[in-house]
Amino acid sequence: MTEEIVTLVVGGKKLAGFQEVNVTRSMEQAAITFGLKATNPSWHEDAWELRLGALVELYTNGDLLCRGYIDRYEADHGEGGQHEVRVSGRSKAADAIDCPPAKHKTGRVEGKTLVDVAKEFDEFGIGYEADVPLKPIPKVQRYPTDSVHETLEREARAQGLMLMGKPDGGVLITRAGSKRHAGALVEGQPPIKRFGVSFSAEGKFSEVTAKAQRALGTSAKDLRQEVKEYDPEVGRYRPLVVFLEGDGTEEDLKTRAQWERLRRQGTSTSIPITVTTWRDADGLLWEPGRLMAIKLPSERVDQDMTLSSVTFTQNHQGTIAVTTWVDPRSHGGKKPKGKSDKAYDAGKGLLE
Template identity: 25%
Template sequence: MNLLDNASEFLGYGQAQSNAASIVVNGLIISGWTRVEIHAGVEIMPWEAQLETTNHQPDRSDLAIAAGDECQVLIGKTRILTGYIQTITSELSTSNHLLRIIVKSRSVDLVECSAEFSTYQMNNTTALGIIQQVCKPFGISVSAEGSEGRTAIQQFSVILTETAYEVIERVCRLAACIFHDMPDGSILLASVGSNHHASGLVQGQNVEHATSLDTMDGRYSSIQAIIQNPAVLFTPPEDGDKHAQQMLAQTAPVQASATDPAVKRHRPMLIPVETGDADYAVAKKRVQWEAARRYGRSQIVQATVDSWCDSRGTLWSPNWLVHCEIPAMKIMRSLLISEVVLVQDEQGTHATITLMPPATFTPEPIVLPLAQNEGVAAITRG
């Protein structure tokens, strides 16, 4: 029995167009899906694909694939996802047979499994080195864009109960970089994207539907870094003067503040300075980061377009910039792609793209672990 022929008959192999999705699994190329939905994004891990087909011969059971099989998802000849068949759902009725396959990228194991190390205390290494070590048991390679991930980390401790993903997320905060899946199943450490798509999202051309968000949720008129001193008890607890019994925490602002001029009301936010922050260098970055991130997440644009690709045939890609021209919503600027959902079904081929200002994704500045040591902090401050 030729399994490839059976799969071809079962799922319509050979009917795929240049932009159709297919799965490569166990030496088979399976296409002809009636519905395809692929999720990819900067803040999505793992990437995921869901593929469905219906069959009018519900007694067919010779498709030799199983949950856990390694596979690739292709769009035409372009690989979009490498991972595993996570779930197979089969629904049977008197007239129809629905087959649904969910594929997740290799990073699903990083998200769901505990991190494993020969030692849970690492010294004199780099962010890239730690992440490569945490991914090695899962057979996942890690690369860095430019100098990203080269940050020297003199001391790093892994918490026993952490998942591999949680370790990576914490390390990337130290390295001030972002990380995301790649189509080949690897992980990339990167900066906020600077690549531009060849064409944009243009009202009256390729935009079929769009929504925009402009909210004051989570935004503040001023963000100020402060030092908090120990509380002082001014009178003994037995004293009858309740006002004098209050423990008053003394706080003092430092030269690190940011404002959001669009917030007209008095809405302050205070951020404590971390131990070991010499000259408040991290605090100055942190308040700016807070203002930019909160602004960015209040300005979300989501557009559905009529193609999976830009004018050069490049798939709409997370962490890429795209110029948006939607005059009806007063949107005329370049935004960063946060998430892409590619859908192909009986209603056609569409991509729903979520975009935000690039500064939204800049990692939060924090003090490196060794700098948090009080002795080191004292020496650093002179």
């Protein structure tokens, strides 16, 4: 396995020798999070630059893990010269998550795709791009108290899209399953250290009713739009009502209802796998949204799954990655190849 050497760069200085490193990427999060701990006394003065929201870059063996800002700095001093520094932060997208845009004159954008809407509101220099086709949105009106991210996420839900943080600090507008990780994760074989399965019924509903009202028109159909999406696996009556974000057609409403069901499937059924490497068989760092073959016979899993999240961890116990895998359709992908038990099946996807 590759030995990962993590380096933090701040103000042109390189800091290394961490006793603990944690970096988390997720399809669910527009910002990457990180945390570091060091006890090396020589770190003391160099680490001072980290105290006031410093811009940093975190690398492992030359590959960028995260470009972002320090959110929190803590230093502890004890007897005998003991010294510990702990820092944590998020990628640059944190500003879009925390702050409403102040410079846009109207808070309204018309006839543009979501990535172009993002660029109009991006006064923080976050950087947005998309790797899936996008259609123009008739109008996007920002609520005065909403952050940039809240505005974009609302529109993303309506189109069945996800906002994922990138190592360079930007945000990718995406769906799962357009790329693959090399190799496979197979029970009883390296690099699997441990694995499990997780099923939860708390967030699932037997039927999802999406409602809306057209901005123009006075007919009963315009005033009372409604589409239902069913989850037969729930087995009892558990209804949920959601509302389409903004104006939309019946097809948009259908997408919203289906997306709600799929996303809830992704949070309720998952496969956590701890591996002893930060990289796939070709040496690529684990990247959320990519497909991989997962074979766990003891839990009746044999299919392509999508990486939902990964936490890169390094401490006194070694270097591991905690990965979580889901049916690709729950992140907007296509029906996967394989023959797993039906309990892992997310049902009809957006692209089917």
